[in-house]
Amino acid sequence: xxxxxxxxxxxxxxxxxxxxxxxxxxxxxxxxxxxxxxxxxxxxxxxxxxxxxxxxxxxxxxxxxxxxxxxxxxxxxxxxxxxxxxxxxxxxxxxxxxxxxxxxxxxxxxxxxxxxxxxxxxxxxxxxxxxxxxxxxxxxxxxxxxxxxxxxxxxxxxxxxxxxxxxxxxxxxxxxxxxxxxxxxxxxxxxxxxxxxxxxxxxxxxxxxxxxxxxxxxxxxxxxxxxxxxxxxxxxxxxxxxxxxxxxxxxxxxxxxxxxxxxxxxxxxxxxxxxxxxxxxxxxxxxxxxxxxxxxxxxxxxxxxxxxxxxxxxxxxxxxxxxxxxxxxxxxxxxxxxxxxxxxxxxxxxxxxxxxxxxxxxxxxxxxxxxxxxxxxxxxxxxxxxxxxxxxxxxxxxxxxxxxxxxxxxxxxxxxxxxxxxxxxxxxxxxxxxxxxxxxxxxxxxxxxxxxxx
Amino acid sequence: xxxxxxxxxxxxxxxxxxxxxxxxxxxxxxxxxxxxxxxxxxxxxxxxxxxxxxxxxxxxxxxxxxxxxxxxxxxxxxxxxxxxxxxxxxxxxxxxxxxxxxxxxxxxxxxxxxxxxxxxxxxxxxxxxxxxxxxxxxxxxxxxxxxxxxxxxxxxxxxxxxxxxxxxxxxxxxxxxxxxxxxxxxxxxxxxxxxxxxxxxxxxxxxxxxxxxxxxxxxxxxxxxxxxxxxxxxxxxxxxxxxxxxxxxxxxxxxxxxxxxxxxxxxxxxxxxxxxxxxxxxxxxxxxxxxxxxxxxxxxxxxxxxxxxxxxxxxxxxxxxxxxxxxxxxxxxxxxxxxxxxxxxxxxxxxxxxxxxxxxxxxxxxxxxxxxxxxxxxxxxxxxxxxxxxxxxxxxxxxxxxxxxxxxxxxxxxxxxxxxxxxxxxxxxxxxxxxxxxxxxxxxxxxxxxxxxx
Numbered sequence: 001x002x003x004x005x006x007x008x009x010x011x012x013x014x015x016x017x018x019x020x021x022x023x024x025x026x027x028x029x030x031x032x033x034x035x036x037x038x039x040x041x042x043x044x045x046x047x048x049x050x051x052x053x054x055x056x057x058x059x060x061x062x063x064x065x066x067x068x069x070x071x072x073x074x075x076x077x078x079x080x081x082x083x084x085x086x087x088x089x090x091x092x093x094x095x096x097x098x099x100x101x102x103x104x105x106x107x108x109x110x111x112x113x114x115x116x117x118x119x120x121x122x123x124x125x126x127x128x129x130x131x132x133x134x135x136x137x138x139x140x141x142x143x144x145x146x147x148x149x150x151x152x153x154x155x156x157x158x159x160x161x162x163x164x165x166x167x168x169x170x171x172x173x174x175x176x177x178x179x180x181x182x183x184x185x186x187x188x189x190x191x192x193x194x195x196x197x198x199x200x201x202x203x204x205x206x207x208x209x210x211x212x213x214x215x216x217x218x219x220x221x222x223x224x225x226x227x228x229x230x231x232x233x234x235x236x237x238x239x240x241x242x243x244x245x246x247x248x249x250x251x252x253x254x255x256x257x258x259x260x261x262x263x264x265x266x267x268x269x270x271x272x273x274x275x276x277x278x279x280x281x282x283x284x285x286x287x288x289x290x291x292x293x294x295x296x297x298x299x300x301x302x303x304x305x306x307x308x309x310x311x312x313x314x315x316x317x318x319x320x321x322x323x324x325x326x327x328x329x330x331x332x333x334x335x336x337x338x339x340x341x342x343x344x345x346x347x348x349x350x351x352x353x354x355x356x357x358x359x360x361x362x363x364x365x366x367x368x369x370x371x372x373x374x375x376x377x378x379x380x381x382x383x384x385x386x387x388x389x390x391x392x393x394x395x396x397x398x399x400x401x402x403x404x405x406x407x408x409x410x411x412x413x414x415x416x417x418x419x420x421x422x423x424x425x426x427x428x429x430x431x432x433x434x435x436x437x438x439x440x441x442x443x444x445x446x447x448x449x450x451x452x453x454x
Numbered sequence: 455x456x457x458x459x460x461x462x463x464x465x466x467x468x469x470x471x472x473x474x475x476x477x478x479x480x481x482x483x484x485x486x487x488x489x490x491x492x493x494x495x496x497x498x499x500x501x502x503x504x505x506x507x508x509x510x511x512x513x514x515x516x517x518x519x520x521x522x523x524x525x526x527x528x529x530x531x532x533x534x535x536x537x538x539x540x541x542x543x544x545x546x547x548x549x550x551x552x553x554x555x556x557x558x559x560x561x562x563x564x565x566x567x568x569x570x571x572x573x574x575x576x577x578x579x580x581x582x583x584x585x586x587x588x589x590x591x592x593x594x595x596x597x598x599x600x601x602x603x604x605x606x607x608x609x610x611x612x613x614x615x616x617x618x619x620x621x622x623x624x625x626x627x628x629x630x631x632x633x634x635x636x637x638x639x640x641x642x643x644x645x646x647x648x649x650x651x652x653x654x655x656x657x658x659x660x661x662x663x664x665x666x667x668x669x670x671x672x673x674x675x676x677x678x679x680x681x682x683x684x685x686x687x688x689x690x691x692x693x694x695x696x697x698x699x700x701x702x703x704x705x706x707x708x709x710x711x712x713x714x715x716x717x718x719x720x721x722x723x724x725x726x727x728x729x730x731x732x733x734x735x736x737x738x739x740x741x742x743x744x745x746x747x748x749x750x751x752x753x754x755x756x757x758x759x760x761x762x763x764x765x766x767x768x769x770x771x772x773x774x775x776x777x778x779x780x781x782x783x784x785x786x787x788x789x790x791x792x793x794x795x796x797x798x799x800x801x802x803x804x805x806x807x808x809x810x811x812x813x814x815x816x817x818x819x820x821x822x823x824x825x826x827x828x829x830x831x832x833x834x835x836x837x838x839x840x841x842x843x844x845x846x847x848x849x850x851x852x853x854x855x856x857x858x859x860x861x862x863x864x865x866x867x868x869x870x871x872x873x874x875x876x877x878x879x880x881x882x883x884x885x886x887x888x889x890x891x892x893x894x895x896x897x898x899x900x901x902x903x904x905x906x907x908x
Contacts, residue, residue: 034612157489162886355865357836414886414887430871432649433868
């Protein structure tokens with residue numbers, strides 16, 4: 001019995017010592033970042049000196065150069081992956097008006113990404129308001145033909161995690177135009193994907209079904225959507241006019257940017273951290289996704305500042321074209337397969353630079369259980385939620401190569417006040433929140449590097 | 455055995471059913487608030503129509519009237535508790551300058567609350583920079599006499615919970631003037647209690663030791679404190695000049711405002727929810743503590759909207775004079791004792807209108823364990839942390855009556871960017887974050903009302 005107790009005690013002591021060492025390293029990761037981090041200054045440059053970075057734009061090209069330069073001061077190796085990207089441009093500022101014989105009221109609108117423009121003659125029409133596609137289909141061609149469809153289903157405020165509310169409403173924005181075109185509509189006005197009532201519109205990607213006519217699509221601010229809906233109830237004869245000058249130009253050569261610290265024991269095994277370099281053209285792409293880019297770079301910087309040598313290769317990837325094509329994410333996965341690269345895990349930060357809540361995952365139960373087993377090490381930093389499904393759009397294409405996908409999950413309450421709008425600017429990012437996210441990702445990479453995910 | 459199993463199964467079923475009913479009520483609390491809450495509009499009025507509410511000011515008196523009026527639309531009973539409060543006024547805007555024969559550089563400063571003013575002749579002097587009182591004492595009278603002491607110890611960024619960083623630095627602001635006066639200093643300049651480098655100063659209370667001369671005290675912005683420190687290292691002969699016009703006027707009659715829903719079973723047993731109505735004179739008192747006031751009112755409103763009848767009396771208290779005297783909190787506790795009132799629990803929200811993290815407590819281990827036993831019901835809403843010590847300044851005086859004290863604990867990362875500054879304005883409050891806080895407090899009150907804390 002004595003020997004057995006001693007053995008158990010010995011094993012428990014080893015486990016306790018490992019946990020205690022891990023706690024100490026993780027505290028050092030957070031201390032290093034909070035005292036000496038560089039990601040906030042990086043983000044300031046990316047967002048205020050370079051600014052919005054829509055795929056194919058001159059500023060997206062500048063962001064590629066900038067991130068190469070930053071990574072070259074930190075990483076062992078830096079390279080780019082060429083990828084052709086769509087080049088959609090907004091053109092001059094959009095016009096939106098509620099009109100009748102008596103009134104003409106300007107409302108705030110913006111073209112949806114990838115939409116065709118109306119050109120200078122605009123689109124004028126009677127309006128059918130619907131909440132969803134079922135309602136639209138029930139109305140049928142007779143009611144919809146020749147009209148503008150107004151999709152006005154709000155994001156459900158009762159979802160605590162706002163990405164779920166977004167997911168439950170965004171079909172209107174993505175597929176609304178083609179669903180309406182199938183019934184002969186001449187344009188669509190979509191309520192912005194915003195959590196609250198605001199007077200500025202949210203852009204975002206829309207997709208055309210190639211079997212129907214391409215009709216122009218715009219977003220209207222949530223506050224103006226509410227007003228418009230009230231006015232329509234009072235006067236069904238109101239018309240809507242909008243004018244957009246957006247167009248899709250030929251594809252442009254662009255790049256993913258990659259920087260890595262080589263693993264000391266398993267240089268061919270990669271732990272990937274990432275964000276996407278492109279952003280919508282409104283605002284400065286601060287939370288979406290400048291934050292994710294500078295946090296991914298910061299993982300390498302923290303290890304360098306600490307003099308920590310990982311066993312596996314830690315690779316930071318700045319993807320191009322998440323917003324309106326995912327060309328960078330697809331090309332990265334294609335190359336990974338072609339080169340037979342081994343990814344231990346792929347992590348993306350693309351939910352904003354807010355305070356830590358946890359990590360979401362697209363991974364096996366075993367991987368999820370392993371990450372949850374680290375909870376006591378992570379929860380002092382606000383990382384308590386490991387149950388949601390997730391990952392990230394850019395790392396998604398790696399799923400077919402059996403790579404565990406992990407999304408850094410910050411608090412989601414403010415994201416959809418800024419997302420895809422003029423308000424997504426540097427001043428909306430809190431320095432400590434951004435840094436805590438970078439340190440959270442670094443802590444997870446440290447644990448994966450030490451213990452693996454199998 | 456069969457009977458025994460059945461009995462266990464029966465008990466487990468009852469527990470599961472109760473948990474399931476509680477989960478359902480708590481979801482209904484959050485749904486009600488997120489769909490139909492009124493606290494954001496209340497806060498907009500309080501902060502933008504009434505504004506800053508320093509004790510003794512005309513706007514503090516307006517806030518008393520306003521909160522009475524709002525509570526009268528919700529509560530069964532509304533009353534006030536008269537209390538005499540200090541009436542400190544800032545006077546005209548302060549001046550701060552770094553000077554020498556060659557230069558005169560303006561820096562951003564503000565008088566600390568309760569400080570004497572310099573008057574129009576200001577204070578000019580050589581400067582001794584110190585990090586703490588030990589360093590000051592080691593320098594001694596010879597080095598300090600006739601000089602201005604510059605306290606420049608930053609809040610430690612490595613504390614994850616920023617209130618701990620505040621607690622570790624705030625002695626400079628509260629006691630710095632008298633500590634310096636003991637050694638013959640003529641004034642003090644204190645680095646602002648801010649988490650990050652900012653160019654605006656943070657005010658806050660300071661206290662004089664009655665045994666030494668009252669010397670004037672100001673805060674300098676964190677960014678300017680850094681600059682000043684660098685300049686002093688390069689040129690020890692630099693002087694500092696500051697001019698403040700603040701003064702303490704005679705006490706003013708003011709009030710705590712109280713509204714309550716009477717308990718259906720135990721009307722004489724009170725569950726208290728609270729915030730403080732007064733604020734500093736800079737900014738609008740939005741996070742500190744307009745948020746706490748409207749959240750306390752909202753607890754009553756949510757129950758009313760839901761048609762929920764609590765067993766115990768739920769009392770919302772708007773305390774007066776938390777910032778520079780705590781007269782309201784002391785008077786409330788005195789009256790509670792005098793009337794032999796029974797408080798089941800006292801809850802305060804005074805850490806800002808940010809997203810939920812948990813509740814901190816000054817309570818027995820049993821009470822803490824009971825609240826932690828509700829964790830599975832609360833963590834879907836981000837409430838995961840129940841371990842920190844806390845409560846709230848205003849409810850503090852109830853501790854001697856053996857009342858469990860509970861502080862609503864939101865995420866703390868942004869608080870000390872706004873606290874006691876011109877930046878503490880309505881636009882810094884996110885609607886959903888504010889509402890989640892109100893619903894969190896309501897959920898806790900629901901559980902305490904149902905199960906008690908014994």
